[in-house]
Amino acid sequence: MTRNDPGLCQSLAGRAPSARLAAASMAAVVLLLSLVWTCSAAAGTVLTGRAEQGGLVAGATDPGARVSLDSRPVPVDRQGRFLLGFGRDAAATAELLIALPDGRAEVRALAVSRRDWRIQRIEGVPREKAEPDAASLARLKAEAAMVRAIRERITPEPQYLGGFLRPADGPVSGVFGSQRVYNGNGGAPHSGLDIAAPAGAPVHACADGTVVLAAPDLFLTGRTVMIDHGLGLISSYAHLSRLDVVAGAKVRRGDLVGAIGATGLATGPHLHWGMSWLDIRLDPEAVENTLNALYASISLNKKQ
Ligand SMILES: [Zn+2]
Missing domain, CATH: 2.60.40 (Immunoglobulin-like)
Incomplete structure (x- = not known):
């Protein structure tokens, strides 16, 4: 804007007062329009x-x-x-x-x-889980396809606006993104956050949503619950010892969905908590930060 000022002054100089006034008001209108345009384009998206x-x-x-x-x-x-x-x-x-x-x-x-990702070595994984045979591989493939199909069904209403919480109490025993080495062999990066807790401890829904999977026995994740929070966001809860929800159930943030266990590929009782957007795995701690900030801004706007 400052760069244009000298040009504007020069073009107005030497004209009759009325013409100068008309040109100045036109310039002001153009300037005002361009300001409104820029602000609405920039501020339209938050x-x-x-x-x-x-x-x-x-x-x-x-x-x-x-x-x-x-x-x-x-x-x-x-x-x-x-x-x-x-x-x-x-x-x-x-x-x-x-x-x-x-x-x-x-x-x-x-x-x-x-971000920098860690390397985590895990020993003592049962051999049939760490190195699955042909039949297990076929089962793994079928289960992965089923979970993928669930992630592809997008519900258009956001259900994550009512706040967010950690689904279980306990120390973090495995962070998102770390490169995993099972029994000395390289594996896929860790796709969620592990929370260590005693078997039987409660697991809660991290946000409002709809249960889209309550499976009693998946090869890798054992007893597993998935909750759809809308617009592509899904949470998952793995290695459970008990399921307290069924597919199709509506849940509120904090509702009991199951109990901590060690089913599937697990060396001890813990919750593997996953978050995903479409087919992309997210860091649950990063999702927690964003949705808490969103909830705070929604609450603030309601008060104003
Ligand atoms: Zn895990």
Whole structure:
């Protein structure tokens, strides 16, 4: 704006007073319009949370907008709310494109913070679990396909707006993203957060949602519950000793979903707590930070 000022003054100099006045008011109108335009385009979309590897960002834009992240369509609800998830190995930048219903488009280059992931060695895993045979591999494949299909069904209403909590009490015994080595052999990175607790201790829903899976015996995760929180966000609870919910049940944040156990691929009783957005695994601690911040801002707006 400052750069344009000298040009504006020069073009007005030497004209008749009335023409100068008309030109000045026109310039003011143009300036005002451009300011309104810029502000509404910039302030129309609000993002909460940190764009980081394993992280979640909650967005709110104009109703009717279409959103994509690196050209991938993002689920948006009728009020313009959406979520963005970043995988463990997400690139340093991501392009957020918001096509507003009036034809304008907003493009933002998001800087995605890089994180360092640990290496965790786990010994004493039963051999048949660490090195599955052909029959077990076939079972694993079928179960993975079933879970993938659940993650592909997107419900358009956000159910995560009523707050968030840790599903179990206990120390963290395994963080998200660490490179796992089972019995000396490399495995996939850890896809969730492990909370150590005695067998039988309660496990609660981390947020409101709908139970989309309550499986009694999956090869890797044993007794497993998955809860859909809307707009692609799903939580999962693995290695349970008991299931207290059935598929299709509506749950509120804090409701009992099961009990701590060591079913599936586990060397002792603990909760493996997973969070995902679409097919991307997220760090539950990062999701917790974002959804707590979102809840705080919603509560603040209600009070005002
Ligand atoms: Zn785990």
